[in-house]
Amino acid sequence: MSGNNHILLDSNIIIYLSQKKLSIDEIFEDNKHYSISLITYMEILSYNFPLKEEEQFIKKLLSLFEIIDITQKIAQEVIVLKKSRKIKLPDAIIVATALVYNYTLYTNDKQLHTLENLNIKYFNC
Secondary structure, three states: OOOOOEEEEOHHHHHHHHOOOOOHHHHOOOOOEEEEEHHHHHHHHOOOOOOHHHHHHHHHHHOOOEEEOOOHHHHHHHHHHHHHOOOOHHHHHHHHHHHHHOOEEEEOOHHHHHOOOOOEEEOOO
C-alpha cells in the first residue's frame, strides 16, 4: 500500500483533534487510508490528558487506524535521517515511516517542511 491516498498522521494531529483545535472534517476524507506509526501510538497514550473525555476520544480514534510497526527498513531510514539532520528520534521514526511507505504525512511540525522526498501536508494550529 502506497501513494497519495495513504495518510500517516503525526502525533500532534491526533492531539489537536482531541483538543478540537482541528476538526474531523479538516483531516479525514473518503477513499483515504489513515495510519499511524507505533511511536505515535505510544506517544499519544502516554500523554496525561487533563480530561477523561479527551482520553476516551483518543482511544476510540486510535482504534480506527492501522498501526505501523517499526521495521528494520524504517530503522535504517531513521539512521540516515538522524545522521544527516538534527531531528528528534520520535519525529525521525514518523518521517521514516512515511518515507518507507510513501505515505503523505499530516503534521503541524514546521521543521519537517525542509525534508526532501517527503510528501507532507502541514496544518497550522
